[in-house]
Amino acid sequence: MSLIIGIDIGGSTTKIVGLRDGKIISPLSVKASDPLTSAYGAFGKFLSENSLSLSAVSSIICTGVGAARVKEPIYGIKTLMADEFMAIGLGGKFISGCDNAVVVSMGTGTAFVSVKGDKISHIGGSGIGGGTIVGLCEKLFGVRDFSVLESLANKGDISNIDLTIGDITHARLSNMNDEITASNFGKVSDMATPEDLAAGVFNMVIQSAGVLACFACKMQDTKSIILTGQVSVLNFPTTSYKKLEELYGCTFMIPEYSDFATAIGAAIYGEQYGEK
DSSP states (O other): OOEEEEEEEOSSEEEEEEEETTEEEEEEEEEOSSHHHHHHHHHHHHHHHTTOOGGGEEEEEEESTTGGGOOSOGGGSOEEEOOHHHHHHHHHHHHHOOSEEEEEEESSSEEEEEEETTEEEEEEEESOSHHHHHHHHHHHHSOOOHHHHHHHHHTOOGGGTOEEHHHHOSSOBTTBOTTSEEETTTTOOTTOOHHHHHHHHHHHHHHHHHHHHHHHHHHHTOOEEEEESGGGGOSSOOHHHHHHHHHHOOEEEOOTTGGGHHHHHHHHHHHHHTTO
16 A cells, blocks of 8 residues: 655656556646756645655655756655666556557657566667757747647648658659658748748657657567657647558557656556565
C-alpha cells in the first residue's frame, strides 16, 4: 500500500505521478525556470491536491535532465535516481502493455529507446523536438508560447509550405502516393501566413521523429512504436503517423498518460529496484 512518487525533472517543466499497487495516481506538471524549484513545487502541489502528508510517501524517484540537481533526500524522504532512458522504456512499456517496441520520448528533443521484455536500451536520439518548434516559430514570426503555436498550426494550410511527391511527378514512386512529403518547407510561399508556417514546423517535427522511429523499428526487428512525451499529445492533426504506417508497416501508439510516461517509468523503477 506504499506510495511511490516518480518525478521527471525537465529543463522547464517537471512531471510528477504517484504509483500505488500498480495504479497511476494524479499525474500533474509544473513549470519553473530552476529544476530544483520545479521539483519541490511539483511535489508540494501533488501532496496538496491529494491531501497527503509526507509520511504517506515511501520513496521518491527522480529522473530527467534536472535530476542531477537533487543532491539530498527531498523533505527527508528516501530519494533515488533513475536513469532517464530506463524510465522512458519502463514507462512506455507500462502504459502501452507492449513489451517489444521502440519507445519514442518526444520532448525538447527526441529519444529512442528499445524495449524487448525486461531488456531496455537507448538506441539514439535527435535534436528535433518541441524545442525546435518553439525556436523556429519564434524566429519565423515572433511567437514562442506553445499553446498559441498549436492554435495557429491548426489553422494553417500545409500545402503552402511542403513539397509533395504529387507536386514533382505524376509517376508512381515505389510505395509512395502523391501526398507523401518530398521536402519540408520545399514549397514555402511568400504568401504563407504565420498559421501556415506554424503548421509546417509542427508537421516537420512530427514527420522527422516518425520516420526515425520507423527506421529504429527496422533496426530492432519490431513494428510497434510507442509515442510518449509532451509532443505526443499535440493539439495538431497527426495524419503523418497514418501515412508512415502505410509506408513502413509500423504501428504508432499514443497510450493514455503518454506525456507522463517518463515520470511513470521512474516510479516503476522505484517499485522494482528501490529496495534492492
